[in-house]
Amino acid sequence: MLETGSDENQVNIPGPPADGNQALIPTSPTVQFTGLRGPLFKLALKNALFTLLTLGIYRFWAKTWIRRYFWHNTRIRGEALEYTGLPSELLIGFLIALAILVPTFMIYKGIVFLLSSFPEIPSFLPDAVYFLSLWALFQFAFYRMWRYRLSRTAWRGIHFGLDGSAWRFVSVAFGWTAVSIMTLGLASPWARVALWRFRVRNTRFGNTFFNFEGSGKHLLMPWLIVWLLPLLVGIFVVIFHSDTILKVMEFQNTIDDPNALGQAVSETVGDSFNNVIIMFVVIGITQPFLRIWYGVRQARYLIGGTQFQEARFQATIKTSTIVWAIVLYLFCITLLIGGLMALTMGVVMGTMIGGGDAGAVFGTAFGAFFGIIFPVLLLILMPVFAQIILYYKIFKHVCSVIEIENAEAFDQAIQSVQPGPKHGEGFADALDVGAM
Amino acid sequence: MAGSAAYFDGKVATGRPANVHFSDNELVIVCTDGLEIRWQLSNLRYVDPPIDGQPARLRNLYEHPDRLTLADDFDLAALKSRCPDLAKGHTGWSRNWRRIVLWSGAAVFSVIFMIGVAIPMIAHEIALNLPKTLEMRLGAQAKEQIITALSIRQPTSSNKSMVCKGGGLDDLDQLISTLYNEWDVDQKINVEVINLDIENAFALPGGNILVFDGLLRNLKHPNELAGILAHETAHIHYRHPTEIFLKEIGTFALLGLVFGDVTGASVMAGLGKILIGTAYSREAERTSDEFGVAVMNEADFDARPLAEFLLRLDAKLGDLENIFSFVLTHPGSKSRATWVMKHSTGTQPALSADAWRKVRNICQ
Numbered sequence: 001m002l003e004t005g006s007d008e009n010q011v012n013i014p015g016p017p018a019d020g021n022q023a024l025i026p027t028s029p030t031v032q033f034t035g036l037r038g039p040l041f042k043l044a045l046k047n048a049l050f051t052l053l054t055l056g057i058y059r060f061w062a063k064t065w066i067r068r069y070f071w072h073n074t075r076i077r078g079e080a081l082e083y084t085g086l087p088s089e090l091l092i093g094f095l096i097a098l099a100i101l102v103p104t105f106m107i108y109k110g111i112v113f114l115l116s117s118f119p120e121i122p123s124f125l126p127d128a129v130y131f132l133s134l135w136a137l138f139q140f141a142f143y144r145m146w147r148y149r150l151s152r153t154a155w156r157g158i159h160f161g162l163d164g165s166a167w168r169f170v171s172v173a174f175g176w177t178a179v180s181i182m183t184l185g186l187a188s189p190w191a192r193v194a195l196w197r198f199r200v201r202n203t204r205f206g207n208t209f210f211n212f213e214g215s216g217k218h219l220l221m222p223w224l225i226v227w228l229l230p231l232l233v234g235i236f237v238v239i240f241h242s243d244t245i246l247k248v249m250e251f252q253n254t255i256d257d258p259n260a261l262g263q264a265v266s267e268t269v270g271d272s273f274n275n276v277i278i279m280f281v282v283i284g285i286t287q288p289f290l291r292i293w294y295g296v297r298q299a300r301y302l303i304g305g306t307q308f309q310e311a312r313f314q315a316t317i318k319t320s321t322i323v324w325a326i327v328l329y330l331f332c333i334t335l336l337i338g339g340l341m342a343l344t345m346g347v348v349m350g351t352m353i354g355g356g357d358a359g360a361v362f363g364t365a366f367g368a369f370f371g372i373i374f375p376v377l378l379l380i381l382m383p384v385f386a387q388i389i390l391y392y393k394i395f396k397h398v399c400s401v402i403e404i405e406n407a408e409a410f411d412q413a414i415q416s417v418q419p420g421p422k423h424g425e426g427f428a429d430a431l432d433v434g435a436m
Numbered sequence: 437m438a439g440s441a442a443y444f445d446g447k448v449a450t451g452r453p454a455n456v457h458f459s460d461n462e463l464v465i466v467c468t469d470g471l472e473i474r475w476q477l478s479n480l481r482y483v484d485p486p487i488d489g490q491p492a493r494l495r496n497l498y499e500h501p502d503r504l505t506l507a508d509d510f511d512l513a514a515l516k517s518r519c520p521d522l523a524k525g526h527t528g529w530s531r532n533w534r535r536i537v538l539w540s541g542a543a544v545f546s547v548i549f550m551i552g553v554a555i556p557m558i559a560h561e562i563a564l565n566l567p568k569t570l571e572m573r574l575g576a577q578a579k580e581q582i583i584t585a586l587s588i589r590q591p592t593s594s595n596k597s598m599v600c601k602g603g604g605l606d607d608l609d610q611l612i613s614t615l616y617n618e619w620d621v622d623q624k625i626n627v628e629v630i631n632l633d634i635e636n637a638f639a640l641p642g643g644n645i646l647v648f649d650g651l652l653r654n655l656k657h658p659n660e661l662a663g664i665l666a667h668e669t670a671h672i673h674y675r676h677p678t679e680i681f682l683k684e685i686g687t688f689a690l691l692g693l694v695f696g697d698v699t700g701a702s703v704m705a706g707l708g709k710i711l712i713g714t715a716y717s718r719e720a721e722r723t724s725d726e727f728g729v730a731v732m733n734e735a736d737f738d739a740r741p742l743a744e745f746l747l748r749l750d751a752k753l754g755d756l757e758n759i760f761s762f763v764l765t766h767p768g769s770k771s772r773a774t775w776v777m778k779h780s781t782g783t784q785p786a787l788s789a790d791a792w793r794k795v796r797n798i799c800q
Contacts, residue, residue, distance in 0.1 A: 034490060056695040072484040079442075079451075079505060080490070082483055086528035088536060095539035099546045102693055106550060106686065110558035114565055156451060157444035157503040206449060413449040415501060423535070 030407055033399035035073035037388055043069055044387040048380040060090035066387065067149075074399060076155060077407055084159075085152035092423040093148075101137075108133070136170050143169040143199075148421050150203060158415050163209075164202030172198050184231075189223045189298070190216030196302045205308065206413035214305030222297045226290045233279050241276050292326070293319045303402070309409035315402045325393035332385050340374055439510030443467055446501025456510070458518060463494075465504060473502070480519045481526070498526040547690065555686040563679035568623075568642075571678055575642025578681060579628075582646070586632055600629040600649065602798035607791040608647075614786075615666050615731050623672055627665070629798045635749070639668040641678040649799040655745065661795070662786035663732060663742025663776070670727030676720050725772055729779050739780035743773040 047062035064087045071083035108130070115126040143166040150160040176191035193216040200212040237245070296319045303315040438458055442451040443465050452467035463480060465473040475496045483493035483503060492512065494504040506512070516522060529536075583598055612625050623643040633650040640646065645668045647661075655661050671677055716724075732739040750769035787795060 034487070039487075068484060072487065073490075075490075080484075080493070082493070082503075086526070086532070088528040088532040092532060092535050092539055095536070095543045098694065099539055099542035102690065103546050103550050103554065106690065107554055107558065110554075110562065110686075113562050114558075116567075118565075154501075156449045157446040157501050158449040159501075411448075411450045415447050 030077060030404045031399050031402040032075045033073055033396045034075060035070065035392065035396065037392060040069060040392060041384065041388050044384040045380070048384050052376065052380055060094065061087040063087075063090060070391075070395060071153065076404075079156050082154040082157075083152055084154055085148070089148075089152075089423050096423065105134075105137075136174065139170045139173045140166050144421070146199065151421060155205070155410070158206040158413055161204045161416055161418060162199070162202055163204065163418070164198065169195075169198055185227055186223075187216070188227070189219035192216070192298060193219065193302070200306055204416065205410060207416040208309065208413045211307040212302075212305050213307065214301065219298055219301055222294050226287075226294045229290070230283050230287065233283055237276055237279065244276060289323060292323055296322055309412075310406040311409035312405040313402065314405070315398060317398055317401055321397045322394060325390055325397075328393070329385060329390040332389060333382065336381060336385070337378065340377060344374065438463075438514055440507045441465070441510060442505045442507070443471075443473065444503045444505070445471075446503065451505075454504075456504070456506075458514070475504075477519050478521060480515075480522055481524060482522055485523065494522075498528075547694065550690055551687050555690070556683050559679050559682035559686060562682055563675040566675075566678060566682075572642035574678070574681060575640045575644045578640050579644055579646065582640070583630060583632075586630075586634060598631055600631050600799035602629070602794070602800065604791070604794035604796070604798040605629070607787060607795050608798070610791075611662060611786055611795075612665060612669075614735055615662065615669060625669055625672065631799045637664050637668060639671040639677045641681050643672055645669070645672070652796050652798065655796070657741040657744075658785055658787035658792040658795070659732075659738050659741040660745040662737050663728060663739050663745070666731045666739075667724050667728035667742075669731070670724035671716070671720070673727060674720070674723060676716055676724065680716060721772070725775060726779075729776055733779075733781045735782065735786075736784045737782040737786045738784065739776055739782055743776040743780070746770075746773040746776070 043065060047058070047065060050058040051062050064083075064085055067085065068083045071081040074081045112126040112130040115121055116123055143162075143164075147162040147166070150162045153160045173195055176187070176194050179187045180191045193214055197212045197214070200210045203210045296317050300315055300317055303313050306313050438456045441454050441456050443454040444451045452469060452471060454465045454467040456463060456465050458464070458477070459474075461477045463475045463477055465475070467473070475494075479497045481495050481497065483495050486492045491508070492506045492510070494506065496502065506515075587598060608627055608629070612627055616625055625643050625645060627645045627647060629647050629649060629652065632648050633653075634648040635650045635654050637645065637647040637651050645665065647665075651664075652661070728742075729739050732742075746769045750773070785792075
């Protein structure tokens with residue numbers, strides 16, 4: 001089962017001593033996820049409980065144990081990844097953020113708030129400045145978070161790493177986001193590719209850097225489908241139904257009562273208005289799916305263009321699997337909330353109707369009790385559901401479809417002498433960048 | 437021999453097939469290329485807690501980068517019996533405790549500084565400069581949440597509206613505008629009477645004053661009410677409700693960050709409850725008393741009944757029924773009563789006997 005990656009690569013362990021006579025054992029798949037729902041559920045439940053009991057302080061431990069579980073169960077050519085991060089590192093990162101960044105930003109926010117009340121300053125300006133700096137900090141925290149996670153990830157004893165300046169990343173992100181906004185989102189694929197390229201080219205395994213070759217133009221076609229549809233519908237509505245919209249707006253200005261408004265609209269421009277509504281509903285339903293579909297195409301392309309020396313990657317991620325994971329997750333959450341509510345209502349109503357005065361007292365008491373228990377239960381179970389359904393399914397699927405060609409390229413990587421960051425994610429934790 | 441394994445030296449990502457055996461208190465790793473590594477058995481640790489069906493991985497304490505992945509034929513039982521600390525975790529405390537202590541201290545100082553100094557200061561400045569529209573919106577939100585929070589604690593018959601619309605409201609408005617005209621209060625005052633048996637009244641951001649039916653029931657003289665309203669109007673004039681509101685939002689948002697609530701959703705949801713339990717500073721009360729009595733004097737309303745009211749409530753202090761009472765959120769009642777007595781110069785009643793009866797029955 002074990003590959004060592006040495007010259008005796010075919011000589012897999014276990015087997016008789018290396019005297020050259022051992023039988024060849026079939027090589028394991030390149031990437032394999034061996035995690036199971038049961039143990040993960042136990043771990044996630046324990047984490048959620050402890051996090052709640054410690055008012056959130058346990059989250060640094062919770063995150064570490066969850067990552068350790070996922071890393072430990074991700075085997076690349078037979079050898080599992082190793083997560084070497086420690087809860088105390090995340091705690092220090094958080095304390096530093098609390099000591100320096102949070103006060104800085106709260107005072108900054110206060111000053112911005114003050115400035116916005118001066119009539120000489122355009123009212124949007126302070127808010128825009130605040131939003132922009134928060135966005136920049138968010139990007140910065142995101143990059144630092146990746147640096148920490150990669151530096152705490154090892155394979156065959158060799159650590160990954162992320163070099164490059166986080167502020168440089170912020171400036172690249174700023175430039176591309178500005179271009180995306182100015183082109184109404186058309187340049188979005190180029191922006192995504194540029195940021196991925198920046199990250200990948202600064203990522204190393206040992207002392208050897210990854211590379212990315214590709215261009216946003218290859219994502220243009222799928223992006224156009226997602227991007228153009230709402231735009232076209234909008235243009236269509238403006239051209240063919242502009243009179244309808246105008247009439248509705250006119251009604252809105254003159255009629256206050258919503259019932260009378262609805263009646264007036266349906267009487268005068270009924271069919272035409274319904275068509276417009278139907279089109280918007282269709283867009284609203286299809287957009288999430290199209291977005292996921294595009295996200296999958298993009299992920300495939302970004303992974304496909306990534307290189308490590310001669311090694312090439314491929315991940316034929318399926319949209320249907322991702323959609324299924326998300327739908328299942330949302331379904332379970334809905335079921336959970338619905339179930340809890342139905343249970344409470346049922347018991348309360350049942351005892352109130354059936355039990356007379358004593359029943360009413362008990363029903364009220366139970367209702368009040370559940371009013372406290374309900375949010376607590378949700379707080380515990382929501383992250384558990386996310387981990388065992390959403391993350392688990394998607395992670396497992398992605399691992400199962402990743403293929404690495406010329407994976408031997410990794411064997412030659414030499415441990416880097418660069419130490420990783422001393423402490424963990426800090427403001428990324430405070431801002432909750434990335435849930436896992 | 438204990439079994440075979442793959443040895444990764446922590447320098448290059450190429451592993452070495454190895455045979456492993458125990459010798460005294462050492463684990464001897466003999467690689468097929470001749471390299472021999474010796475690890476102290478007492479220093480051996482699992483890399484991760486072992487999982488069934490997966491090869492176990494060992495390391496030599498935390499600091500060393502080399503790893504040993506054990507093959508299926510490895511005698512794990514023998515290993516476990518010789519290495520008592522195998523499953524011992526690594527917390528990093530020994531290495532990190534100094535930094536944790538240092539930064540905890542800094543974080544605690546920072547939080548205390550923010551809550552004790554920075555947030556009140558900023559809240560004060562903002563309260564004086566907040567645009568009116570925003571202040572009104574905050575006030576409307578706070579009002580709704582406070583009424584909801586209070587009504588849960590004290591259910592009333594549901595067929596009555598929470599906000600009373602009795603005929604006395606006109607007289608109440610008349611009283612307010614009299615007080616209002618006596619002084620340059622730069623905000624429209626809006627009084628509402630709430631149908632709850634709570635002996636209290638308070639001012640909210642945006643010029644709102646809530647008076648509870650429980651207070652009206654327990655007043656003995658119209659000038660007690662006028663004095664309370666003048667006092668609350670003074671709070672509004674000085675923007676005290678807005679200031680305390682912003683201060684509480686800032687404080688709870690900060691505490692939310694500490695406990696991992698990033699969105700601040702819990703703060704906005706619990707706003708009403710937060711405000712109920714908040715008290716003004718003694719200084720804010722003193723300035724409002726001065727302002728209130730001055731307004732009463734200007735209108736020639738006798739303010740001494742207010743002092744009597746304060747003394748009456750002071751005697752009730754400690755009664756659980758009055759947990760939200762005027763006294764509790766207005767500290768130092770006795771000395772305040774004395775002060776009011778001394779400075780009151782007015783002589784007239786604030787309302788006629790007829791108007792006073794109508795005002796008291798707004799909720800009936």
